Structures are given as C-alpha cells and as structure tokens.
Amino acid sequence: MSQTVTLTIDGAKIEGQPGQMILGAAQEAGIYIPRLCHKDGLTPHGSCRVCTVMVNGRPMSACTTPITEGMVVENDTEQISSLRRDLIDMLFVEGNHFCMFCERSGNCELQALAYRFGITAPKYPYMFPDRDVDATHPDIMIDRHRCILCGRCVRSSQEVDGKNVFQFVGRGEEKRVAVNAEAALADTNVDVTDAAIEACPVGAIIKKRVGYVVPIGKRLYDHKPIGSEIEADGAVTAK
Amino acid sequence: MAKPKIATTSLAGCFGCHMSLLDIDERILALAEIVDFDKSPLDDIKTFTGRCAVGLIEGGCAHEENVEVLRDFRKHCDVLISVGDCAISGGIPAMRNMVPLQECLQEAYVDGPSVHNPAGVPPNDPDIPLMLDKVYPAHEVVKIDYHLPGCPPPADMLWEALVALLNNKPLDLPYELVKYD
Missing domain, CATH: 3.30.70.20 (Alpha-Beta Plaits)
Known part of the structure; x- marks a missing residue:
C-alpha cells in the first residue's frame, strides 16, 4: 500500500512519499527550492543553507528535513529570500x-x-x-x-x-x-x-582545454534563471 | 530649464565600460538631447563645472588619486552608479589583492623576468599616486546608489538605466541583461 504525506508549501497543498525530504517533494510538485550543496542522487549535506525554508515557523534546510503530515513550509517569502x-x-x-x-x-x-x-x-x-x-x-x-x-x-x-x-x-x-x-x-x-x-x-x-567552448548566449543560465526547468515542469528532475 | 548633467570616470578600469557606453550607437544623439556631459573622458572636461544628476564610475580604487576622484564624484553627483565588475568587485586589478603590495611592486619593477630597471627600486616619484594596500570596490570607499554589473555591462543596460533614471521611472532590467561577464 502506498502511503502519501500531505504538506503545504507557501499555502499550496502538495503530496510526497514518506521519508522524502522537503526539497525533493517540492521539486516533484514543480516548486523550486534554491540549493547549492545539494545534488540529486547524492546524500544530502545541509551545509550551504541556501535551501533554508521555514518549517512550522522554524528555519530548516529543505534538503535534510523529511516531510511530515500537515507540515507548513514557507519557501518564497521576503524573509527567506533576504536570508538566501x-x-x-x-x-x-x-x-x-x-x-x-x-x-x-x-x-x-x-x-x-x-x-x-x-x-x-x-x-x-x-x-x-x-x-x-x-x-x-x-x-x-x-x-x-x-x-x-x-x-x-x-x-x-x-x-x-x-x-x-x-x-x-x-x-x-x-x-x-x-x-x-x-x-x-x-x-x-x-x-x-x-x-x-x-x-x-x-x-x-x-x-582542462574545454573552457569557453559554449559561446555567450548559449550557456545554461544566459536566458532562463536557475530552477526554471523545475518550475516549468513538475515532473522533471533537476540536474 | 537647464539639461541635467552626467559625469563619468574610469578609475582602475580598462575603459571597456566607457566603450560599452559608446556602444549605444546613434542613441548617443538622443542622450545628448536630454543631458549635458560634464567631467568625463568622453568630452575631456577635467574638472566639475557644477552639480551633476548622475555620475558613472568605472573601475575600483587602486591608488590614492582614484579615491580622491571618487570622493569628488560623490560630492558633485546626486546619483552615483558603479558601472562594471571592476567598480563593483575590484575586478581584474583586484587580482593583486591576494599578494602583499610590497611583493607586487618588487615583482613588477625589480624581479620580473622582462624588467629593465638598473636603479633596482620601484618608481617613487612624488607625482605618482601612492598605491593602496589593495584594490577596493567603489562602494567600500563611498556610498554608491546603484550597481550595473557586467564586463562590460551591455550598452542596452546602460541605456535603459540612464533613460529610466533621467525620466524618474523605476528600472526593471530583463534577466538577460544582468550578467557578471
């Protein structure tokens, strides 16, 4: 039997699997939580704190905090943005x-x-x-x-x-x-x-020897902000 | 009513940001319609003739004269803008910041493999401005109101910023224009 955990991020109700971290659950729901030390597939590190979110009113790193039923997460607020x-x-x-x-x-x-x-x-x-x-x-x-x-x-x-x-x-x-x-x-x-x-x-x-191989204008973040690939499609997994 | 005045300077920079300003091409005629240029290398006016609406700062502060000029700009300009990465972070000249000044001068004027300097001491003529211990970004020396990053900042960015500022409009630069390279 597959269980789901329901939580809210900035008021939006999302579902995730038990044991999933906030960052991963948000990502699957198409919500980008900024991160630097986290890379999908690696053990979460929780050291850069860029993914800090407010969990039930307390600052926590989204990459190391597992989701729980009824959790209230704030991600895109002025307070969090200024901290990041x-x-x-x-x-x-x-x-x-x-x-x-x-x-x-x-x-x-x-x-x-x-x-x-x-x-x-x-x-x-x-x-x-x-x-x-x-x-x-x-x-x-x-x-x-x-x-x-x-x-x-x-x-x-x-x-x-x-x-x-x-x-x-x-x-x-x-x-x-x-x-x-x-x-x-x-x-x-x-x-x-x-x-x-x-x-x-x-x-x-x-x-070595591959620097500047992609010309300006064609690089990863020349036209679209980082995270927009997650926001564009809730199903994609970020690189 | 007299036209508002713009002043520009290149401190520890390469003049690339000024080149980018010239890169607004024929729009410079429209700019000349709405502003007068005061102290600036573009018109070769050496000293301020009065109060300026906008001052554009290229480059950080590498020596005492840079600091003097920058403070003079702060005194004469209503709005001071750091233009380009050197003004904002020190840029390429700041690469010496990891090396003590004495060692920098020794390498540049005495020990460097291509140096010809029979005197064996760094130049110390009193007319040469004294080097600072390191290169400082403009906002670490005076209050800077706005920052336009880029190496150089795109001509479109400088244009948009000046037009918005001179028309008292909020500046909303598109994502593509704000880059650090």
Whole structure:
C-alpha cells in the first residue's frame, strides 16, 4: 500500500512519499527550492543553507528535513529570500570569484543563483583570501579561489565513483578541499570522466582545454534563471 | 530649464565600460538631447563645472588619486552608479589583492623576468599616486546608489538605466541583461 504525506508549501497543498525530504517533494510538485550543496542522487549535506525554508515557523534546510503530515513550509517569502541573498553574498565575498574570466561563467550555479536573486553587488566587504591552484593533473584543475565548500566533489567521489579523491581539511576560514595523495591531484586515482568532476557547481574543479567552448548566449543560465526547468515542469528532475 | 548633467570616470578600469557606453550607437544623439556631459573622458572636461544628476564610475580604487576622484564624484553627483565588475568587485586589478603590495611592486619593477630597471627600486616619484594596500570596490570607499554589473555591462543596460533614471521611472532590467561577464 502506498502511503502519501500531505504538506503545504507557501499555502499550496502538495503530496510526497514518506521519508522524502522537503526539497525533493517540492521539486516533484514543480516548486523550486534554491540549493547549492545539494545534488540529486547524492546524500544530502545541509551545509550551504541556501535551501533554508521555514518549517512550522522554524528555519530548516529543505534538503535534510523529511516531510511530515500537515507540515507548513514557507519557501518564497521576503524573509527567506533576504536570508538566501545574504548567504549567496557571503559566498561571493569569502572567495575570489572573478566571473569575468572564469570558464564556468554562464554555467555556474552560484552565479546563476545570484542572477535569480537579482544581486548586483554584495553587501559585505570582500575578503580576497589567498588560496591555491592545483594544476598538476594533465586533464583536471582545482582552483580553490572559486571553491564554496559544498562538498559535492567529496560525496560524488565516494558515492558515485567509488573512490575517495576529495576530502575536507581544516576548520573555519582554513577549511578547504584536499586531495587523497601525498602531494597533489596528479598523484590521486582521479579520472577526468569521474562524476566528482562534473559535480562542482562552480569553477573550482574544471576540465582542462574545454573552457569557453559554449559561446555567450548559449550557456545554461544566459536566458532562463536557475530552477526554471523545475518550475516549468513538475515532473522533471533537476540536474 | 537647464539639461541635467552626467559625469563619468574610469578609475582602475580598462575603459571597456566607457566603450560599452559608446556602444549605444546613434542613441548617443538622443542622450545628448536630454543631458549635458560634464567631467568625463568622453568630452575631456577635467574638472566639475557644477552639480551633476548622475555620475558613472568605472573601475575600483587602486591608488590614492582614484579615491580622491571618487570622493569628488560623490560630492558633485546626486546619483552615483558603479558601472562594471571592476567598480563593483575590484575586478581584474583586484587580482593583486591576494599578494602583499610590497611583493607586487618588487615583482613588477625589480624581479620580473622582462624588467629593465638598473636603479633596482620601484618608481617613487612624488607625482605618482601612492598605491593602496589593495584594490577596493567603489562602494567600500563611498556610498554608491546603484550597481550595473557586467564586463562590460551591455550598452542596452546602460541605456535603459540612464533613460529610466533621467525620466524618474523605476528600472526593471530583463534577466538577460544582468550578467557578471
């Protein structure tokens, strides 16, 4: 017997399966909840907090909170939007995001979220942290200036590729993605076809020699905001 | 009634944003109908002749003269707009922000592989503006009223923004025009 759980998101009644998270249930109902560290198919991380929604009046991350009967969720409100804008602002100022020459520009999820929220300038001062680049691998490069610590590479490598190439080290400001080798990325068993490489939402892990291959005007987020594919069709699963 | 005045400047920028402004093509004639240009590299007026309605800032602040000019713009303009990524985030010049200033100057004027500088010290003529410790976006130095991102911002965006502002209309830019590249 299939059970369903009924909840409301911004007043709209939706149904989901028991055990489903708010983000997934909303997505199937054609409601987009903005997210960065979440990627369909990976264990939810709940670290970026961009998917924060109000659940029965309390802020919770939609990617890690299971749905319950009669749950009241607020997603698209001014209060939540302003909180998400602040989070995106902070991600921009605490890294070095030079969109003007980044290979990922136009296909970047962080940038696309900033576009969606209509951010023209961050309200916090830029930090300009000194980070490093690992270009030792012949086909892949890590540019930690652009890393937002979403952990999608870490989880993809473990859960999809069956490897353990990436892992977090350090705490707070010092936290960064390290590679599982004595020295550098070239010494790991990473492969250019790994899901972990595709999983990066920003330009922190990029394939070499394919930059700028899609011309401006034809990139993922040039014409439609991120999430519009979910809003357009309730049945589709976002990438 | 006298026409409202517009002033523009390029601080630590590449003049690309000014090129984009010129890219409004023949609409510049319509613009000249409704505004006068005051201090701007476009007409080569060096000092403000009076109060301006709009000031367009290209580029961030890399040295003390940039700061001086920016403050002068704030003083003379009713509305100040950061135009382009360099004014908004520091942009390409801000790539030096991760390196201490002393090291930057040492590499650029002494140690760089193609440097010919027998004196062996960075230029220190008093006429050269002093470099700031890092490159600052315009809104971290003075109050900025609006930001128009892009590298450069599309000509259509600059046009739409100026027309809306000068006609006291709300600015509602289409999704396609607001980009960071």
